Amino acid sequence: MRRLAPLFAFLFSLAGIAQANDAASDVDAMMSRYQGDVPGASLLVIKDGKPLVSRGYGLANLETQEAATPATNYRLASVTKQFTAAAILLLAERGTLHLDDHVRHWIPELPATHEAITIRQLLSHGGGLIDYEDLMPANVTDQISDADVLRMLAAEPKSYFAPGTSYRYSNGGYVLLGLIVERASKQSLPDFLARNIFQPLGMTHTLLYVRGGPNVPHRAYGYSEENGHWTRTDQSTTSATRGDGGIYSSIDDMAKWDAALYDRRLLSDASRQLAFGIQNKVSDEVDVDGYGFGWRIHGDVLWHSGESMGFRNVIIRWPKQRLTVVLLSNRNDPEPYRTALAIGQRFLHTP
Known part of the structure; x- marks a missing residue:
């Protein structure tokens, strides 16, 4: 039997490869809505550090007919939050700030009624801040900036609940975290992320996009379907805020x-x-x-979605199985979480 052990291991390995190949062959059918002359998607499946699927579907740019590829860069929207959280954690490791610092220590413009809110609570959506989207004037047409968000929150003494007593998802909290990174590090947020996260990891085409800054390479443009036709809807009034959703990246870099x-x-x-x-x-x-901190948790699964006008994205990780699925798309529909979850489940039990 000892002599046969290597043979059994080899056969099991071949069975695992065959199972993975079968799962990969099912993926195209599961991604059918993204295929053709329509706004598309890029899909990544990684198991044990190896990409089992890495491919693009449909178009990154309808006007130029540029195809979506693994190198296409999409606006990550709220998937950005895990990078903002990582920036805060790096600064905490270095002793530049502390997770239990009061936010007003770094952003004194906030009203005294928010004195008790800590960085830790912003990271986990426990600060209770009023949504900045609800504070925006109804007639606003220009894009709002992080400075605009700060002005709105600085003028709003009310909150949804006492800090640390409940949960409410807060884009404004992550805008403030981005500003804290800047003030604590004395670097701009795009520069800090580039120098401390993207460049060290070799994420050479990932950037926090700001108007007038570096162009996004291999950029996907966002679209929405209206009356059976795709219309470019790449930017909205809230697409210029940064710490809550401004990063562009590709599945290659992810x-x-x-x-x-x-x-x-x-x-x-x-x-x-x-x-x-x-x-x-x-x-x-x-x-x-x-x-x-920047991650939703469900049992053993870590995940986060990202949605802005014209983009729908998701990353789902099964760390114990060393399996990850990333689905980035430049369209308002379909919502990608269920598709990515189903794709991941096809690979979960491969050796």
Whole structure:
């Protein structure tokens, strides 16, 4: 039997490869809505550090007929939040700030009624801040900036709940976290992310986009379907805020990000444990038990979606199985979470 053990291992390996190949062959059918002369998507499936699927579907730009590829860069929208959280954790590791610092220590413009809010609570959506989207004037047509968000929150003394007593998803909280990164590091947020996260990880085409800054390479433009026709809807009034949703990236670069989440090449073990652990319980969202720092948590699954006008994205990770699915799309529909979840489940039990 000992002599046969290598043979059995080889046969099991071949069976695993065949199963993975069968799962990969099903993917195109599951991605059928993204195929053809329509706004498309890029899909990544990584298992044990190896990309089993890495391909584009449809078009990144309808006007030029540019195809979507693994190198296409999409606006990540709220998938950005895990990078903003990582920036805060890096500064905490360096002693530049502390997670239990009061936010007003770094942003004194906020009213005294928000004195008790901490950085830790902003990271886990426990600050209770009023949504800045609800504070925007009804007739606003120009894009709002982080400075505009700060002015609105500085003028609003009310909150939804006392800090640390509940959960409410807050884009404004992550805008403030981006401003804290700038003030604590004395660098602009795009520069800090580039120098401390993107460049060290080799994410050479990922950037926090700002108007007038560097162009996005291989850029996908967002579209929405209206009356059976696709219309470019790439930017909205809230598309210029940064810490809550401004990063552009590709599945090629997201593979490098995913790899860094398994070891200490970027964050310490303690920081990753904080990010991936439930810091605030969630009871009103589907497939969410709690929120960490930039991550939704459901059982053993870590995930986050990102939605802005013309873009729908998701990253889903099964760390214990070392499996990750990233689906980035430049269209308002369909919502990608269920598709990505179904794709991931096809690979879950491969050796």
